[in-house]
Amino acid sequence: MKKFTLVCLALVLVPLMAFAQGQSDTAAKESGPVTLTIWGRDIPDTAADHIYVHDLIEGFQKANPDIKLEYIPLGDPGLADKTKITMAAGVDQLPEIVQSWGGSVMGGYADAGRLLDLTSELASIPGSKAASDAMSWKGKTYGVAPFFAVAGIFLNEDIFARNGLKAPTTIVEMEAVCDTLLAKGIQPFACGAKDKWPALAMYMYLVNRYGGNAFDRAQARTLSFADDAFVNAAKTYQMWVKKGYFGTKPLGEAYGDAQQQMAIGKAAMMVTGSWMCSQFSNKEFTDQKIGFYAFPVVTGGVGKVTDVMGMTDIGFFATKNAEAKKDAVVRFFKYAMSVEACASEPGRICAVPGVPAKAELTGMASKVFAASQSVQFWWDQDLPPAVTSPLNDTIQSFFLPNSDVASSLKAFEELVIDEMGPVKK
Template sequence: MKAISKLALALGVSMLLSTTVHAEDKTFKIWWYEDAASAAGITWKKALETFQEKHPDVKVQFELKTFDQITKSGTMILNSVEAPDLMEYNKGNAVAGLAASQGLLTDLGDVAKQRGWDKVLSDASNQLSRYDEKGIYGNGPLIGVANYGEFVSVFYNENMFKEAGVEVPKTLEEMEKVMDVFVKKGVTPIAEAANDYPAQHLMYLFALSKADPKWVNDFQAIRTPLDTAPFVYAGQKLQEWVKKGYISKDSTGLKAPDMANLFETGKSPMVVTGTWYGAQFGAIKNFKASQFLFPGNVISPASTGNIWVVPKNAKNKDLAYDFIDITLSKDNQALFGNSGGLPIAADPAMVTDPVGKIEVELFNKLVAQNGLGFYPDWPVPGYYDVMLKATQAVIGGSVTPEEFAERLKEPYDEVQGDQ
């Protein structure tokens, strides 16, 4: 009897442990940092609902992070046992490339072929999802999956433009004349935020106006010491625009939500930002918002969107792959476009939303003119903070344009010399 009891007890403990492990295996952890009102936030929430319907026995643990959290702590998170099964990650050498070079991300090459992602996404769409052993984009293992596109443009208040008697500018000179009209009315034309990423986009637009595709490729791939001439010009224009009242010096203390609020409440008729704000601005009730490409530029900050990555330490990789499947489905991609976003693999006929249609049209124009300039903080690890502080300083007037450019050159050339 004692032997039987011991056997029963052992079997019971074994079954309990098995059940515990099984329960843990049925938890899917996913993180992203898109606002709930954004096209990505709306679409991925729907994807989670679809995922739950397909996996009723799985417990979903979703956590909303911030861009800063992932950018600054991403590698520590990925290298820990707390890493989720799937997370949104910023592309580029400084973030995704760094994590890939440290072996923290799962190679998705074989999975992409098995699940048909390679049929949905072109080689060009996967360019920012591949990184070599040094963490430089364009080649190497596939460590991420993009499912949308994005670009920086000028959103504007159609009502305020009409009341001021101005039209959408086609050149930078015309844009400055439009802004002069608003300045005379006591209105700051462009809502800006230099205590966050937005001001870097305006700065980079100025730099790209003096650049060509070769400069962009050399800059992003860290091929040569930094040619600072475009950045000196960018610093000059930022200070000129502050002096003329086109952007506020007070923007040095503002973050992206503050900037968006200035535009949404009609305090500024324009805001220079990305398509991730398309859904939010398209939902404004008290005026009609539309957008145009930064006038005079052939190249703009633009790329495929942030990528889904599966940490090497992820416990439920198959569930992560199932979720990616859903986000790349025709229905989910159409929802992305009809929520004011820019889908990467949608059937154009299924996108009927006015904002989505405009964004697809403008993005296609950028692609056709070889105008995808990527983003300025990508090349070097830690460059985001360097660029944020330098841009703040040049807008605030505490450094000269030349000193601003030198702040960007020093850490860049240090990494470039190691290539």
């Protein structure tokens, strides 16, 4: 009988002791220096596009020995997926800091009470307004964005010079450039439409150039997403696809393929974000001379050349789990926004004043950003998550030669009505 009781006790106590051991481990961990866990996208190595994160972690540790950083690189879409699941589970399992593009996704977390309001603590940090706005939601600031990206045209200067072409300033000029390039057997645009989201950059600009602030109005539900500005932009886009401006297999090519087409000089232009500056400036990646220009205007259209599309390039927000470590988090954010931390970045546009552009290409992109009078946040970062993936599906459908763009936009508008309400009259 005694033996039996002992066995039963062991069955119950062993798991309990293991649990208690886990708890005491956690307690022991918490008694040391303050530890900040950061979920990031990139591996913190010394590759050109990761060097900032690498130097940020190392530099901060050196300057702040009392704070221990645990940086966990989760990749893409790993970071987004894990953050989403953990946010849904509550606050306890969250890290203190998460790398993010801000916008509506961050806004969703803020609305659910998962983020730490740092409005007053971060107010004194100097930086571009667009970048600061990107990490704010409903008037509250939850993080920082040391780097901001703008969309524009990456253009192969060598190809243009060889063919006596100039960077287009109007859509008519751009079509003429494309026709000339096609006649010479050069693909005018690289896109990467297989991945869907890369096709958005050009469409955002076309809608703006045709209809000005049409997107703002559609988002505020005073205009339909099936309005003329959206339909005309889509028709132009589809016409260009049919003409072969994006090559013969645009839907088979991913974003990586598009980068390669630019790198080897197969395509002459690419409309995308300035995050590509470091790669296109890297001589190991491409031997082509590439420039960056603002998107042309439609003659007689509403949008201006100074209307620019942009989004956070590298940003971080703090979670509610960091409440007890607020000081450490603020110190980290201030360091992330320092000239010292940002100096190592070779290609991105820095939102911090006093950080010069290292690459000529970044300088060109910075000029476009500096000249901008309005910055429209990337649509798929600005709209509610429920409609962003259907938005990218809709835009990809413009690449299907037989699709009816007006019907596709109408279907998208119906979904928007469902999620964001009907157009207010």
